[in-house]
Amino acid sequence: MNKPWWMSGVPFSCQPNCGKCCDEPGGIVYLRPQDAEMLANHHGMEVTDWLERDCRQTMDGRYILKSDQYTDICIYLDGEKKCTVYEARPAQCKSFPFWAENVRSDRSWKLTVSSCPGLDSEEAFIIDGNTIRKKILDDRDAFRGFRKWPA
Numbered sequence: 001m002n003k004p005w006w007m008s009g010v011p012f013s014c015q016p017n018c019g020k021c022c023d024e025p026g027g028i029v030y031l032r033p034q035d036a037e038m039l040a041n042h043h044g045m046e047v048t049d050w051l052e053r054d055c056r057q058t059m060d061g062r063y064i065l066k067s068d069q070y071t072d073i074c075i076y077l078d079g080e081k082k083c084t085v086y087e088a089r090p091a092q093c094k095s096f097p098f099w100a101e102n103v104r105s106d107r108s109w110k111l112t113v114s115s116c117p118g119l120d121s122e123e124a125f126i127i128d129g130n131t132i133r134k135k136i137l138d139d140r141d142a143f144r145g146f147r148k149w150p151a
Contacts, residue, residue: 019081062145
């Protein structure tokens with residue numbers, strides 16, 4: 001069996017004040033139970049209270065972050081395109097651009113490269129294949145999400 005194309009590493013460096021991965025209207029951030037705990041702690045809240053304030057449930061019941069009611073972008077992205085919860089951001093956010101849907105084909109990867117300036121940045125450094133594999137698995141785990149608390 002051949003190794004995935006990304007196993008030899010991919011250059012990437014998240015760019016300051018970019019926010020392109022967070023400011024797309026209609027974006028969905030699926031949450032793992034660990035993400036909910038981390039974000040609730042970050043806000044000094046009980047998980048159930050944080051879920052009620054900052055999340056909603058999809059049609060199939062998975063918890064996702066709410067979007068801003070006016071812009072429909074992430075509620076944690078400020079006006080300068082900075083993440084206000086960066087230290088506690090969910091696994092799906094930490095995994096970008098190495099989402100399963102982005103690395104599954106040459107076409108999807110080219111679309112990702114065209115929209116993410118961190119993939120062709122001069123400051124980019126090689127993200128090794130094992131780290132990319134972990135990010136892909138974390139993204140898949142987040143996509144499965146959870147439907148009840150405690151999970």
